[in-house]
Amino acid sequence: MKQLILTGLLLTTLFAAKTAQDPNTLTAQEKKEGWKLLFDGKTTNGWRGAYSDKFPAKGWTVNNGMISIQKTDGSESQNFGDIVTDGEYSDFELVFDFKLTEGANSGVKYFVVEHSPKPKGSAFGLEFQVLDDDKHPDAKLGRNGNRTVGSLYDLIPASGKKANPIGEWNTGRVVSKGQHVEHWLNGNKVVEYERGSEKFRELVAMSKYKAPEYNANGRFGEAPKGHILLQDHGDQVYFRNIKIRTL
Incomplete structure (x- = not known):
């Protein structure tokens, strides 16, 4: 009987742990710490198209607890367009899971400000690079690997990273407090x-980003606050567990 009780307690503990880690949910502790879901796993609530007051009619889908962008021709923000959060953030901690398809390119941007006129490509902002380093040519462009997964795109290469294989989930994290910013990949x-x-x-x-258009409304990357953006770069990429808390 004692063994059965212990086994039952173990199973209960394991189930509770699994439940706490279910995608697109917050634990009681996370809620206490001020975390909020940016994606509820079922709807596009809280998101809209960049430079739009509506969510894109095509391309972005929500299915099985994931939000994904359909594959097209690999071009940047030219087909269905990027999506941004309704809210803007300054001091924050952002966490998100992403899963790449083979050869895919995307990105998660922050401090995104929709200045006029609308740029030809993606809205301006600092970018946590989301990329298949082995198969996408962008990994070999830029300087010193600063366009590889986890990097501050075109500025600082990710170092000491451990990316999971294509088709498996990775967890990205961005912490911004005052001027200090950190990128984390899989812990x-x-x-x-x-x-x-x-x-x-x-x-x-x-x-x-030295080009004039990136600095016409103030120095690039130095806006006091901005939206979070998921990028349409013409490749299929999946996101889930997108959550944020203000610091």
């Missing part, structure tokens, strides 16, 4: 920098 800190610092501005000056 490892892979990028760390200070927004607006002399070093940051030097990196911008060596990147594609």
